[in-house]
Amino acid sequence: MKTKEKTKNLTKVIDNFLRLIFPPDIKCIFCGCDINHFYDRPFCDKCAKTLSFNIGNRCRICDEPIENEAIICDNCQKRKHYFKHAYCPFVYKDKVRESLLSYKMDNKRYLSLAYSIMITKYIGEDIKNFDVITFVPMTRKREKERSFNQSKLLAEEIGKIVKLPVVECLKKNYDTKEQKELNYKERLTNLDNKFSVINSEKIEGKKILLVDDIITTCATVDACAKLLSKHASEISVCAVARNKLHKNIIDRI
Ligand SMILES: [Zn+2]
Ligand SMILES: [Zn+2]
Incomplete structure (x- = not known):
């Protein structure tokens, strides 16, 4: 397997691993704090006040x-x-x-x-x-x-x-x-x-x-x-x- 292909696969594995430990759908995408309305608004109320x-x-x-x-x-x-x-x-x-x-x-x-x-x-x-x-x-x-x-x-x-x-x-x-x-x-x-x-x-x-x-x-x-x-x-x-x-x-x- 070529080095680039290996790196790509490894990136995918790391990405999946991180998603498992830190599910992206419960965190504000801007500050990372916990939220429970991701599928409605994927950011917290504090960040919302500052978003463009x-x-x-x-x-x-x-x-x-x-x-x-x-x-x-x-x-x-x-x-x-x-x-x-x-x-x-x-x-x-x-x-x-x-x-x-x-x-x-x-x-x-x-x-x-x-x-x-x-x-x-x-x-x-x-x-x-x-x-x-x-x-x-x-x-x-x-x-x-x-x-x-x-x-x-x-x-x-x-x-x-x-x-x-x-x-x-x-x-x-x-x-x-x-x-x-x-x-x-x-x-x-x-x-x-x-x-x-x-x-x-x-x-x-x-x-x-x-x-x-x-x-x-x-x-x-x-x-x-x-x-x-x-x-x-x-x-x-x-x-x-x-x-x-x-x-x-x-x-x-
Ligand atoms: Zn936030
Ligand atoms: Zn125009």
């Missing part, structure tokens, strides 16, 4: 927080999206940001259940509008390096909660320069041809919920939704958190 819930006025399309009374944000007024709605229960900052960074970098895959509970609660009754769930893919190389695709894990947990099939229908062909290192225009062009559709017969005419972990410029989900729209009848997207676009990025469009 996405509950203020926000864009009807991309779910970005808006500081004035506008219905559609500046960005969505300028640019067409290939998805109908975005659903993001949190704003990407403070404890939520720390938690998501830890989810990816420290391999805390058990957090996907808590995040998925929050996403499905936020989507609410609208979940009836979807036929299948899919996710933003990683290249095989990147997935091996990280040992898991954070968006795929979320999609699988959401699928279990709402009892919808999860279909792998996108492939990432090669790695792009990390999106966060790029400006807005570069982010949009950086993704051209990086994705392709697989298993298209499984999504023909279907209404799709596309899962990502964080949405910032919408460039990634738009690139995926554009491809999916050639087969699916409708696409909406969801993520754990909405990263607010800074005004200087919008001005550079």
